Amino acid sequence: MDSCNRGDEGREIIMRLSPRFLFVWAVAALRFTTIADAGPLAEKGELILSNPFEGSLEKKELVEIGNGWQRRISFGEWRLQEDGSLVAENVPEDGHGPVLTYIAPIGDMVIECEFKIPSEPKANRHFRIFLDHQDYRGHTIQSTANVSSGFRPVGLTLQHISKSADDSKKTIQDIEFGPTDIELKPDTWYKMRLDVVGDKAWTSVNGVTLFGRNKVLDVVKSKIGLNPGIAGGSIRNFNAWSAKGENDDVGVSEALQEINDRFQKVEVEVISWPEEERGNFGDLKRLAFMAYPKIRPSGKLPLLIALHGAGGKQMTLQEQLLRSARVKGLALADLAGKDLILLEPNSADSWDPNTLDKMLDYVLEAYSEIDPSRVYVMGHSMGGTGTWNWIHQSRSRFAAAAPCGFSSGGNPEGVEKLVDLPVWGMVGGDDGNNVIAVQKMVDNLRAAGSTKVRHTVFPGAKHAQGNAAVFSSVELIEWMLSH
DSSP states (O other), X not given: OEEOOOOOOOSOOEEEEETTEEEEEETTTTEEEEEOOSOOSSEEXXXXXXXXXXXXXXXXXXXXXXXXXXXXXXXXXXXXXXXXXXXXXXXXXXXXXXXXXXXXEEXXXXXXXXEXXXXXXXXXXXXXXXXXXXXXXXXXXXXXXXXXXXXXOSEEEEEEEEEOSXXXXXXXXEEEEEEEOOOOOTTOOEEEEEEEETTEEEXXXXXXXXXXXXXXXXXXXXXXXXXXXXXXXXXXXXXXXXXXXXXXXXXXXXXXXXXXXXXXXXXXXXXXXXXXXXXGSTTXXXXXXXXXXXXXOSSOEEEEEEEOOGGGGSSOHHHHHHHHHHHSHHHHHHHHOOXXXXXXXXXXXXXXXXXXXXXHHHHHHHOTTEEEEEEEEEEETHHHHHHHHHHHHOGGGOSEEEEESOSOTTOOTTGGGGTTSOEEEEEETTXXXXXXXXXXXXXXXXXXXXXXXXEEEETTOOHHHHXXXXXXXXXXHHHHHTO
């Protein structure tokens, strides 16, 4: 037994995000087409506010605009133009750039506003939409498109900042998502969209998007604020809707960009199973993850399928993508940097061998660059169980397997079918019943006549630590590829 410590045309198109754009890639045809990203966080529901600029624009005056809403010019001077837009100018004595606020209890919402930044002055040019909470100073969430204001990083940013309500204005929390680069030209109209649903926020300006999630966002907000910078600016077409539904894919494209910017050896793609196949794919979620070598060799490549654990069943696809890039298959693929394709499907329930067989049938037919004689499978926890059950049912499909950190390996039934399959069982040494189960799996295979079994226990490692050790084992990948 090894013992060691490890640190913690006919097919559906593939989505890939390169810096700035999300691409569709039909691998067999090797052609690229630009498409939209995964989309906003929410659909637009009931229209709540629509260009509510009429009436008094006197500073500090509360104006009733109907449906329980009030409007107030908090700072600056605002003038209504003949074209229906508003121009804002800074008033230095105010001590704050121009702010127009709309006051009412606010739940989940979609907000859009077009804005234009001035040519001059060059400094302090930005536009932001913010939502506030009555119990603290600061902003529950704000989306800022910043060209040259010093108070925020240049680029597009989502931020929560809360400060104490007393005169000290002590910062309680400052949580930032971004910044990400954005190109804005002066005297040009752009649209900012901000979606807030529960503990999630998503914003978009000029094709650039950001997504953030934190429990501090899941409160009833007290007002909407529109804020050009001290340099002033113009706004028009301000509308707000109740949020309707929620996009399951939100945040995926943003996470994908961050991962591909960070990874050194592989490029990660998100694939969508074809609509006509999903009825055969059981509990598989609509999206799966793939990783290719950044420099792709000629010829066919082996395929490694990594099955996630039970925690992934309830995660959003964005959460699963980020987790895989940290402690699952995508992280291992980049760490190992080998000439292989990694596939990580996502499931809403336990892994079903029949479903996985149908998935693999599709993958091998659709991806001609895969060598069908060199298919490997691995998994930890529920993924270990899924690996074990799958190789039992479909042994001939695999060149090697690594069922790890699971509790159902002790049953000797059917192990004689696996005696010629290279199997490597790994488990954390402090992982409860899984330690014994993996040991029994190894013992049963050896008793049946297998000489191709390896066994590794990570001393002192509990379940999560064992997972991290499995998915940081470059040696495991090298062993698989030797078969």
